[in-house]
Amino acid sequence: SQQGEEDPQALSIQEGENATMNCSYKTSINNLQWYRQNSGRGLVHLILIRSNEREKHSGRLRVTLDTSKKSSSLLITASRAADTASYFCATDARQAGTALIFGKGTTLSVSS
Amino acid sequence: NAGVMQNPRHLVRRRGQEARLRCSPMKGHSHVYWYRQLPEEGLKFMVYLQKENIIDESGMPKERFSAEFPKEGPSILRIQQVVRGDSAAYFCASSAGTGAYGYTFGSGTRLTVV
Numbered sequence: 001s002q003q004g005e006e007d008p009q010a011l012s013i014q015e016g017e018n019a020t021m022n023c024s025y026k027t028s029i030n031n032l033q034w035y036r037q038n039s040g041r042g043l044v045h046l047i048l049i050r051s052n053e054r055e056k057h058s059g060r061l062r063v064t065l066d067t068s069k070k071s072s073s074l075l076i077t078a079s080r081a082a083d084t085a086s087y088f089c090a091t092d093a094r095q096a097g098t099a100l101i102f103g104k105g106t107t108l109s110v111s112s
Numbered sequence: 113n114a115g116v117m118q119n120p121r122h123l124v125r126r127r128g129q130e131a132r133l134r135c136s137p138m139k140g141h142s143h144v145y146w147y148r149q150l151p152e153e154g155l156k157f158m159v160y161l162q163k164e165n166i167i168d169e170s171g172m173p174k175e176r177f178s179a180e181f182p183k184e185g186p187s188i189l190r191i192q193q194v195v196r197g198d199s200a201a202y203f204c205a206s207s208a209g210t211g212a213y214g215y216t217f218g219s220g221t222r223l224t225v226v
Contacts, residue, residue: 031212042116042203042217043155050212088154092211099145099168100215106155 004032004089004103012109021106022067023089030092031064033100034074034106046074046087072092079110114139118204121128124193125225133221134210137206141142144170145215146179146188149201158202161187 004025013019013029023032031083035043049056049072050093056063066080086107090100117136125131137144144163147155157171161181172179176194181187191198201222205215 033214035217036213042219043205045214045216048212048214057171090175098210099157099160101157102147103152 002038004091004101006087006089006103006106007104008110009104012111013079014075014093015079015081015110015112017079017110019079019083019108019110021074021087021108023072023074023103024110025072025103026091027091027093029067032063032072033090034061034063034072034090035088035090035102037105039085039087043088076108079108081110083110084108116141116204116216116218118221120221121219123221123223125182125196125223127134127225129189131194131198131223131225133166133191133202133204133223134186135189135204135206135218136179137204138216141206141208143207143209143213145205145207146189147203147205149203149220155203158189170190172189191223194223196225198224199225 004023007022010042033048034046037043047058047063049063065072086105088102088105090102116138119134144161146158149155158170159179160168164183176192178190201220203220205217207213207215
């Protein structure tokens with residue numbers, strides 16, 4: 001079953017605008033990760049936020065985590081056409097020996 | 113550092129044949145994961161392996177599918193007697209450990225069953 005659900009399913013913006021994607025999950029987690037997938041390619045790890053962290057930055061990426069609401073958001077600032085891709089959140093459940101569970105993703109289109 | 117290597121990139125099989133998908137993890141990574149992705153969908157977890165051990169196969173169909181990660185050589189995902197519904201992209205990922213480790217993904221194997 002899917003642990004994370006991203007919202008919106010699809011997002012279209014202009015270059016230079018900010019893009020915000022949200023992720024909700026169901027069970028307690030150790031950490032939450034965001035990945036990016038360009039069409040037809042493998043996923044690329046973007047950022048990891050631990051359950052005891054509230055916010056993390058990496059370049060133009062900002063991730064927040066609210067464990068009380070079981071939700072996370074990924075903000076991409078000053079978007080570029082090259083940011084066009086699908087973005088997935090993945091959660092690492094507290095149970096030992098479990099693999100990351102991925103959501104269905106948000107498809108971001110950035111037009112120039 | 114070659115990253116995670118998957119082969120073949122594309123695989124076409126007739127119904128009833130066997131499909132073997134290979135994955136060599138990133139150097140230094142001993143944890144391997146297989147995921148399946150259908151068009152316009154997210155990744156569905158299939159199986160998690162360490163060297164010579166299956167840790168979690170809860171996402172793997174009970175019949176026709178098997179996976180191994182031998183002491184020497186790549187991890188293999190094997191699908192016997194393939195059916196059209198097995199057509200998908202199969203991704204392998206590896207990590208250095210569990211917990212706060214990101215996964216490194218391969219480019220995937222696109223299986224088409226005709």
